[in-house]
Amino acid sequence: MxxxxxxxxxxxxxxxxxxxxxxxxxxxxxxxxxxxxxxxxxxxxxxxxxxxxxxxxxxxxxxxxxxxxxxxxxxxxxxxETMGSNLTNDISEGTCTMKYNPRINEELVENTDFSLLHPEQSEETVQGILEIYSEFENIVKEVSGLDKATLQPGGGNHAVYTAASIVRKYWEEKGELEQRDEIITTIFSHPCDAATPKTAGFKVITLQPDEQGLPDIEALKEAVSERTAAIFMTNPEDIGLYNPKVDKFVEIVHEVGGLCFYDQANANAFLGVARAKEAGFDMCHFNVHKTFGTPHGGSGPGNGAFCCKQKLAKYLPVPTVEHDGDKYYPDYDRPHSIGKVRDFYGTAGVIVRAYAWVMAMGEEGLRETADISVINNNYLYRNLVEEVKGLSYCYPDNGLIRQEQVRYTWKELTDDTGVDTLAIERRIADYGIQHYWTSHEPWLIPEPMTLEPCESYSKDDLDEYIKVLKRIAEEAYQDPEMVKNAPHKAASRKRKDDNMLDDPERWALTWRAYQKKKDKIHAD
Amino acid sequence: MKKVGFIVNPIAGMGGKVALKGTDGENIVEKAKELGAEQESPQKAEMALESLKTELKEADQIKLITFPHLMGEELLKKSGLNYQVIGSIEKNNTTAEDTKRAARLMKEEHKVDLLLFAGGDGTARDVYDALELEVPALGIPAGVKIHSAVYATTPQNAGIIAARFIKGQISATEEAEVMDIDEKEFRKGRVTAKLYGYLKVPVERRLRQNLKSGSADSEERAAEAIAAGIIEVMEKDCLYLVGPGTTTRPIMQKLNLDYSLLGVDAVANKELIGLDLREADILQLLKKYSKAKIIVTAIGGQGYIFGRGNQQFSEKVLNKVGKKNIIVAATRNKLSALNGPLLIDTPDPSLNKELAGYYKVVIGHQDFMMQKAE
Known part of the structure; x- marks a missing residue:
């Protein structure tokens, strides 16, 4: 623009x-x-x-x-009637890292040399795509500093579940799985850092933030024991704060023998700046769609690139992509592997796009991505906090620099006007911007809003966003009822009952379910 | 047309500014008046009515049922809302009995859909005596002491929640604690809070005190998951002393055992050993069992795990059981809503210090949160 x-x-x-x-x-x-x-x-x-x-x-x-x-x-x-990605100003979707997805990469995957490949073709005939896999693995290894990678998982959560499965296999082979049954995480980490260990059969212990908004290191010291299998943590956390003591966390867990997994779904803030290896982590992952410019799947094909240290490499899912000095081949002969996590090669189209994105950006481009993301975010939040009445942000004045996103709070505006964050996020659609991300539940920050302007956005985009929020705040003070009943100019409507989604009898995902429940759905 | 009961305890809150810590008991009211206390409760109730009216938009959607004079009539006369006055009281004097009588009449004869009342903990107790869990109720915070979880965060929010409930925008209700402290003790500087019971309160995501998100349904399910997790790891021949509260109740329900919602019950080998135990009973049992664990939850939304509402867990009991045998259970929402540490307030400062520190609070099935207690 x-x-x-x-x-x-x-x-x-x-x-x-x-x-x-x-x-x-x-x-x-x-x-x-x-x-x-x-x-x-x-x-x-x-x-x-x-x-x-x-x-x-x-x-x-x-x-x-x-x-x-x-x-x-x-x-x-x-x-x-939708407001999908690449359609509006996607700064709204904090924690999602909505980047521009270059169109040329779509051309590449539509090329029949790639699109007509069949996963059961012989190795000799798919050397090109195997080479792209191998090269992209080398890229994520370099970005993380870790030794071995897999591109099999079909998304971020899937990669974290792969990590949990590897932790389970590691302790099982050591004969300590029965004892090592606890995984620690932090409350502002991505929810999959708690959910996937749970799915893998572990007990989950969550750490709360300290007064600075960082995970409470004293609580970690109390939580670790001979039962600790691992820690799964995100950094910067969901509220946009980078934990400068992250290496101390790793040390504390390593001291009791636990493994350390670094959720780097969104590595935008530190591409080329900091790596999992130097912080001491044993494993990490990247959401390829958040960090490496591929489209968000929307429950469609995604990819979670998973990396680990050599000592865990033997547990990686099959197949790994190897090179025998002459040619590439998928290696299924890995007796310690956790097994398959995805059919065939995983989501090859996403890898092609991601590889093309990184090659176009180059090493310096990746570093620049981090710089622009952090600068954009700092420009946005300082202007928002200064210019928008009733808006503040979490843990202000804690001495920590904001990274790639910020969790804001509309508490003051809500107290003054009765207009809450849910009303504001609906109203923003009336200005042609899709609703924003509030926060994971439960809301530790009252009336939250999370914005993330990554490197794709120009200063004009940021100014548009600031202008819209400033206008809506003014509207809330002048005409709160109008904002409470928003949206007025969008295709969607305000729900009549805020609690109706809590009652499964009052909503339906399929026509068949709707037929069964329609009397209750329309009862009001 | 929906009916809403409206009761104002006009003397609630009078003690606050003159530092009397509550107005339960007639002498205290006199004393407060002598000290120059003014009635604040009616002003707060009026704020609630204003926001109720604004939120409703069409004021004729409801009929308010109220008691005479300062118990509601005078405010409604000014409000422009549709109302009916029932019962009778002495013009310049109201008592706890009037509140109870009003609530009972509103429930039994007028079948109100919701009872909105302005007051403090004492008023909530009176309303609870009359309603129990039969009619939804909501408090307008106007008292000096608010330890009960039945109040909205502000008078305005009480009006908003009431309006949304009447319009059907909020349909869920949940049981919220009615707590009160002994005012005589409180004036001497000692807080002894008791859990009196539960009122059925509309669930609004963020406008009621100490509840930020989640629905009544999800809270119940979370409490069930907590119970499943605790039962799964119950040890053989270990005495489990289950403290009061809706969070611990599903433990007893899942074990198919009788329980006292407001008291301490004992379980061993999944059998009921004692119901609603006193301190002396518990000490007796502790002699009999070599292993014992206490299961408690934070009561009243303020985060107290000991010293408020469960004094049966006395200093002697706690010393005997020891910190490592204390299981704290709380739903994720309730814990997050505390905005601070768990609190311990037994009369013994050195015991409080000993029990302070981090707890691995059970928040679900095999799900824990590290939480500090002070």
């Missing part, structure tokens, strides 16, 4: 779009499949009879019957 844009007259399309099942007319078809030739029929025989009876449907599926034209209209309308 060349100048600051303030979309005062924004209005989103509102198509009053029905659910596709409500558009259904019996007998209407999108595609009329022609009858097969008699020859084919004769050759194939009774196809249905060849499907085992247990797999055959007894009745036809209940699918919407809609023409192609109406399906296309329907999805286009829905697309116009």
């Amino acid at each position: 060349g100048k600051t844009i303030f979309r005062e007259n924004f209005h989103q399309a509102d198509w009053d779009e029905p659910i596709i099942y409500e558009m259904s007319t019996p007998g209407v078809r999108g595609i009329l499949v022609p009858e097969p030739d008699q020859k084919i029929k004769d050759r194939a025989g009774d196809v249905l009879a060849k499907i085992p009876a247990s797999l055959r449907r007894k009745e036809e599926p209940n699918l919407p019957e809609v023409s192609q034209k109406h399906v296309l209209m329907h999805w286009t309308h829905l697309a116009q």
Whole structure:
């Protein structure tokens, strides 16, 4: 963008779009499949009879019957009612690191030399993609300083779960799993740092913040014992504070024999500045979509690049990508491996995009990414706090420099006007910006808002955001009821009952569930 | 049309500014008046009514049922809200009995959907006596002492929650503690708080005291997960002394045992050993069992794990059981809402010091939070 844009007259399309099942007319078809030739029929025989009876449907599926034209209209309308990524000013999504995803990388993965590859092709014919895997592994090894990497996990949480599985395997092989049954994490770490160890069967102990907002090191000293299997921690934490004592945390856990996992999902603040190795960690991971410029999956394909020290390398999931001096090959012959975490090679398209992104940025570019992210964030938060009435941020004046994101608090504005953070995040949609991220629950910072302007945003983007929040704060003081009932110009509406999502009887994710629950859903 | 009971305890809060620490008991009211105390409760109740009216927008959606004079009538007359006066009181004098009578009439004869009351801990107790868990209630904070978790954070927020509840924007309720302290002791500088019971209170994410997020449902499920985790690691032949509270209640429920919500119960080998025990009973049991553990939760939203609401865990009991055998349980939300450490306030300062430090608080099934106690 060349100048600051303030979309005062924004209005989103509102198509009053029905659910596709409500558009259904019996007998209407999108595609009329022609009858097969008699020859084919004769050759194939009774196809249905060849499907085992247990797999055959007894009745036809209940699918919407809609023409192609109406399906296309329907999805286009829905697309116009969203505020997806690369569409608006995505600074809103703090902790998500919404970067620009270069279009040229989409071209690369659409190239048929890549897109027509089949995962069961012989090794000799897929040397190119294996080389890209190997090269990108080398990149994440360099960025983390650790010895060995895998690109198998299909996303950030999956990589953290891989870490938890490796911890379990490590203690199992040492014969100490029964005793080492506790994993420690911190409350401002990503929630998967608690959830995935739990899924892997560990007890989880969470540390609270100290007065400075950093994880309480005294609590860690009390928490560690001969039961400690590992610590899983994020840094900078979710509130944007970098823990300068992170190496001390690692030391304390190592002293009792525990392993240390560094959640670097978002490594934007320290690319080329600090590494997991120097802080003493045994393992780490990167969310490729947060740090290396690939699109956010939205539950679609993602990738979590996992790195570890040599002593844990034998536990990595299969296959690892190896080179025998002559050619690359996927290595399945790893007896200590935790096994497979993903089919075939994982999400190859994401790796191609990430590799292309890093190669385009270069070593200096990665470092510049960190610098710009931190500068952008510091510009944004200082201006917001100075200019926006009723807005402050967590742990002010604690002597720590803010890194790539900040958790703000609207408490003062809420106390003054009754307008809470949920109303403000709805109102922001009326200015053509998607709702912002508040915080993980429970809210330790009252009325939270978390913003993250990474390196993709220009000063004009930041100024647009500041201008919009300043306007909304003014509106809250002048006309609180209007803000409370926002959005007014967006496709979505305010929920009637804030608590309705807590009651599974009052919402539905599928048409079938909706049919069962609709009386309760519409009861109010 | 929804009906809302509205009771003001006009003398609540009078003691505060003249440092009398509460107004329970008639002599104290006289003394407060002599010291120049003014009635503050009606002003606070008025603020709540104003925000109720603003939030409702159409004031005719409800009918307020109230008692005469300062117990509600005078404020409603000014408010422009639709109301009906019931009962009778002496014009310039109200007592705890009036509050109880009003609440009972509103529940039984007028079948109110919600009871909004202004006062402090004493008022909450009176309301609890009349309602128990049958009718949802919400406190407008106006008293000197507020240890009960049934009050909104501010009078304005009480009005907002009440309006949202009436409009159906809030449908969930949860049991919140009614606590009170002995004012005579309090005036001597000693806090002895007792847990009297629970009122059913609308759950609003952030506008009620000490509750920041989460729903009633998720709180109940969290307490069940805590119970499952504790039961799973119960040791053989160990005496478990289960303290009061809704967080510890599911332990007894999951074991299919009787329980006293407000008292201390004893369990060993998953069998009930004693119900609603006094200190002496507990000491007796401690002689019998070589291993014993105490299970407690923070009561009243202020973070006290000992010394308030569970004095059965006396200094002698605590000394005998020892810090390493204390299991603290609390839901993640309640713990986060404390905004400070857990608190210990037994009459013995050296014991308090001994029990201080970090606890691995059980917050779910195999889920713990390191929390400091002071």
